[in-house]
Amino acid sequence: MQEDFLHYIWKYKKFALSNLKTTAQEPVAILQMGMHNHNTGPDFFNAQIKIADQLWAGNVEIHIKSSDWFLHNHEQDKNYDNVILHVVWQHDTEIHRKDNTVIPTLVLKDVVSKSALQNYQKLFSKKQKWINCENDFASVNSFVVSNWLERLYFERLERKSADIAQLLQSSKNNWEAVLFKMLAKNFGLKVNGDAFLSLASSIDFNVIQKLQSKQHSLEALLFGQADLLQLEVQDLYYLELKKEYLFLKQKFGLSSQAVIPLQFFRLRPPNFPTIRISQLANVYSTHTNLFSKVIHAQNKEDLYALFAVGTSSYWENHFTFGKISKASKKIITKAFIDLLIINTIVPIKFSYAKQQGKDIDSVIVSIINQISSEKNSIITKFQELNLVATSAMQSQALLQLKKQYCEKNKCLQCAIGNALLTSVA
Template sequence: MKEDFLHYVWQYKLFTMDDLYTTNHQKIQILKQGTHNNNSGPDFLQAKIKIGTELWVGNVEIHLKSSDWYAHHHEKDNQYNAVILHVVYENDMPVYIENNQELPTLVIKNHILTDVYINYQKLFSQSLRWIPCEPHINSVDSFLLSNWKERLFIERLEQKSVFIKKLLASQNNNFEVVLFQLLCKNFGLKVNADAFFNLATAVDYGIIRKVQHNDNQLSALLFGQAGFLEETTLEDPYYKSLQEEYKYLQHKFRLKSISKINFQFFRMRPANFPTIRLAQLIGLYHHHHNLFVKLMNTQSLEDFYNVFNISIHEYWKTHYTFDKTSKKSAKKITKSMVDLLVINTIVPLQFVWQQSRGALNQEKILQLIKEIKPEKNAIISKFSDIKIPSNNAFETQALLQLKNNYCTLKRCLQCAIGNSLINN
């Protein structure tokens, strides 16, 4: 039994309302159970309850045991002076408030609806399940599940927007700078995300805007700031040209040297080498001088594929690193890579951008994300194993939010699926 369950029972009145009495045998009539308080202070605010012959308006505090009042030191907190009713599962001692008066207490244990309690026990009894509702999730109404997925997806976007808004605050609300930082981070994929993000934050975006029309200068700037142009013995002509260009840019823009960024090559596919990903990013910004506007106004997946369909410098078509040649290949940004960028960078940024303008078009965002193929990872595979398939990225994003923010934390009482199973 968890206190959260008692909150849930009280909030939704999942207990018999007749014959309620305090431990001192005063009749209780609940006219309004109060508003659930998710912040500090009493659990339910502004309740309206008749106790005996008197009508009280105030707060309700809920505990598993009445002694928890003292264990949580509520007697020393003025926020609890307006508590009018103490709801407990067990009354193991009386609680006294101001003027040495006993706080009216309701023992709710024998009033909880039997089916609700049984379903709650079933949901939480098997700790070894991958998710608590694993045997029953398929019985949930499809309409409810569909609506809950939509809420989960928006909730996931809202969580991602917190990081974006922090970046915007640090960049004077410059969306173009934040786009560059987010693209860098996601071009680095999971292994090199931090290294790419460190590079993005170490480069003045204003300089990128000044040199992006010149592929050689843009390449020198980013490869130089990333620490890839520090080798003195390499005789590669292209490498040397970038070195010379970088020295010029250092002098012209007074570039500050940055500590060595730790890019990882070990156990990576050559197509994901940071040198190739950086070359693709350079190609993207060299090709599109108004990239932010294009990405914020693009709404179909096919159009995004066209935006990212750019060529990289000829040198990288025969190289994966500066020191070795390889078989020639175009090394285009793949559609699967574009899918990841749309999911993790563009859609969250569109969400924040539209919110900032008071023009949030949730339906368009949902339409776009539903065009993308479902993601492949261990969590999505496990959901598939328990007969919860995913048809697109909207559903995979929703399921990731469900698993990480509800199932793993056992927040079944805050989950529409858990609610449905408990009340069934």
């Protein structure tokens, strides 16, 4: 039994409301359940409850056992002085106010809805499952699921927005610098994301802006800061990069390089950090004021046009320094741009609009719904339970659902869990 379940029972009146009595056999009539409090203090504020012939206005506290009052040290907290009713699953001791009067106690165990209890026990059975509701996930009304996933998507954006706010603060409120760092991290993908962020953070963005018109200089800066110019390679391009980087290092007083080493192992050659660094440099040498262009983009086609760039000519027949490979144009693919849209562009647009006090939710939904669902083990498993992810908005929402609700057993805060709890057993 979870205390959250009792909150749910109380909040949604999933128990017999007639003929209620306290443990002292005084009749109880609930006029207002109160407002659910998710912070410190009593569980429900401003309830109105008639006990015997007395109408009370105040707070309600809920516990599994009456004795949990002392376990949680409420007797020492003045925030609980105005509790008018103690609601419990099991009554094992009397609770007194500071003036020694007894706080009335209502026991839910014998009055709770049997169907709600059965659904709860089924949902939280001890049988090992991928998610608690996997056997019934497909039975939930599609309208409920769809609305919940949209809400979860924006919940995920809010969480990312908090991370962006911290990045903005460390970047001295420079949105262009924030975009550069976030793009760099996503160009590094999962394997090199932190290393690429370390690389971007090692360079003042003002330096990037000063070098934007010179792709070779920009590449030299990024490769040098990534510590990739310490090899024994003799081809002309490499030697020119090294020479240029030493000049830039002295000119701009670059004192530190990226602290996280780059990885090549287990990466497909098109995702090698050498290729991604050259592409990132090319994005910035192609577009000045990239942040403004990103903010004004209204659909995925606008964004495809911004990021469909390639590498410098050297990388058209190389994947690593000094080793020639079959010639090919290494243009950033639409699939990769989709990842940039999901993980960088949309969160940036959402966060910036939020800071400006603008509502662009409809634009966000329009763009993210144009992107196909992601493919990973979590999404695949959900799709096996019920085909619910057709767009990136839904796949992102499912990631939020799994990590922030399913894995934390927060079924009682989940619309899907609530739908299953209220279904007829």
